[in-house]
Amino acid sequence: MSLSSSLLENAVDQLATLPGIGRRTAMRLALDLLRRDPQEVARFSEAIRRMRDDVRFCDVCCNISDEPRCAICRDGNREASLICVVEDIRDVIAIENTRQFKGLYHVLGGVISPMDGIGPEDLNTRQLMDRVQAGGIDEVILALGTTLEGDTTGFYLNRKLNEAHVRVTMLARGLSVGGDLDQADELTLGRSIADRKPYEQLARR
Amino acid sequence: MSLSSSLLENAVDQLATLPGIGRRTAMRLALDLLRRDPQEVARFSEAIRRMRDDVRFCDVCCNISDEPRCAICRDGNREASLICVVEDIRDVIAIENTRQFKGLYHVLGGVISPMDGIGPEDLNTRQLMDRVQAGGIDEVILALGTTLEGDTTGFYLNRKLNEAHVRVTMLARGLSVGGDLDQADELTLGRSIADRKPYEQLARR
Numbered sequence: 515m516s517l518s519s520s521l522l523e524n525a526v527d528q529l530a531t532l533p534g535i536g537r538r539t540a541m542r543l544a545l546d547l548l549r550r551d552p553q554e555v556a557r558f559s560e561a562i563r564r565m566r567d568d569v570r571f572c573d574v575c576c577n578i579s580d581e582p583r584c585a586i587c588r589d590g591n592r593e594a595s596l597i598c599v600v601e602d603i604r605d606v607i608a609i610e611n612t613r614q615f616k617g618l619y620h621v622l623g624g625v626i627s628p629m630d631g632i633g634p635e636d637l638n639t640r641q642l643m644d645r646v647q648a649g650g651i652d653e654v655i656l657a658l659g660t661t662l663e664g665d666t667t668g669f670y671l672n673r674k675l676n677e678a679h680v681r682v683t684m685l686a687r688g689l690s691v692g693g694d695l696d697q698a699d700e701l702t703l704g705r706s707i708a709d710r711k712p713y714e715q716l717a718r719r
Numbered sequence: 720m721s722l723s724s725s726l727l728e729n730a731v732d733q734l735a736t737l738p739g740i741g742r743r744t745a746m747r748l749a750l751d752l753l754r755r756d757p758q759e760v761a762r763f764s765e766a767i768r769r770m771r772d773d774v775r776f777c778d779v780c781c782n783i784s785d786e787p788r789c790a791i792c793r794d795g796n797r798e799a800s801l802i803c804v805v806e807d808i809r810d811v812i813a814i815e816n817t818r819q820f821k822g823l824y825h826v827l828g829g830v831i832s833p834m835d836g837i838g839p840e841d842l843n844t845r846q847l848m849d850r851v852q853a854g855g856i857d858e859v860i861l862a863l864g865t866t867l868e869g870d871t872t873g874f875y876l877n878r879k880l881n882e883a884h885v886r887v888t889m890l891a892r893g894l895s896v897g898g899d900l901d902q903a904d905e906l907t908l909g910r911s912i913a914d915r916k917p918y919e920q921l922a923r924r
Contacts, residue, residue, distance in 0.1 A: 518784050
């Protein structure tokens with residue numbers, strides 16, 4: 515695809531670097547932007563540049579924040595002895611939306627993925643160990659995705675956290691709420707049998 | 720979804736204005752941009768702003784161009800008496816890729832869509848009529864999408880162009896090449912029967 519404008523070509527190339535955006539979609543996005551008011555596009559472009567230049571991460575939990583400490587870490591009503599370790603800020607939002615968790619978070623900023631050349635030192639693991647070693651932490655919940663990378667990261671963190679003598683837990687795996695048995699995949703169904711619980715503990719919630 | 724950073728929130732809001740990008744996808748794109756080098760994001764943001772600020776349209780055919788006349792209109796080897804009318808620059812690229820067309824283009828910049836409040840005066844129709852009235856045009860091909868809006872636009876342009884006494888043609892409709900009969904929809908199949916052609920004209924190409 516050779517375009518009649520190098521300015522458009524350049525914008526399409528840049529948009530196509532976004533994950534999940536191919537060149538055809540990038541072209542559609544560029545044409546949409548071209549149809550807009552220049553001021554509107556300037557605001558669009560500026561919002562992205564400012565986010566990258568000015569955003570900072572919470573000094574404590576590495577969550578995204580406009581201030582040195584994020585709103586969750588500043589909230590005195592939350593249980594400071596309980597840390598939930600997540601991959602990225604989307605997971606913080608997902609867990610916050612459940613309204614089930616009142617502790618603090620630790621955002622790793624990714625998962626260990628040798629295929630992509632991401633090791634523990636590329637993640638915020640040191641900051642997590644510093645928090646645990648500073649004391650006052652009773653439990654660390656590993657709330658990682660159930661992928662190979664999530665499992666690898668969990669395995670690594672569990673070993674490190676055990677050395678620091680802190681209780682490590684992970685999210686339960688089993689049937690989705692509202693799901694039928696024949697819709698669950700074999701691994702999940704097998705896991706839900708192996709991890710079955712006394713009826714009284716689960717059914718009444 | 721309330722985010723811990725208004726900078727991120729703002730960027731996600733802006734990305735979610737793009738067509739086909741919901742807030743979840745916008746969040747994924749924003750997080751990807753956040754992980755990049757600030758210079759890289761500055762280039763990304765600048766490419767979009769510059770495209771909107773500096774891009775211009777060909778004075779003749781309204782195609783996107785970095786110069787007053789686009790490369791196709793400047794090319795002396797093309798048939799200047801044949802104009803292919805298309806909705807947008809993506810269609811120019813699609814037709815150029817066929818290598819079947821050696822005439823010039825006219826980019827409307829959209830199609831007539833009363834639902835979206837887009838009338839003929841919002842498109843580059845006046846420029847098309849100016850080109851035709853300036854003389855030297857033998858044929859105008861309406862290469863518009865086979866949608867209600869495409870048909871409406873074709874109907875309008877055909878009437879205007881007939882007034883200017885120029886031959887108006889449109890793209891053939893029929894079976895896709897490589898498609899089976901039972902895969903074609905009823906309208907297309909019906910059309911391909913009504914528009915059937917002598918065997919000699921079609922089969923040997």
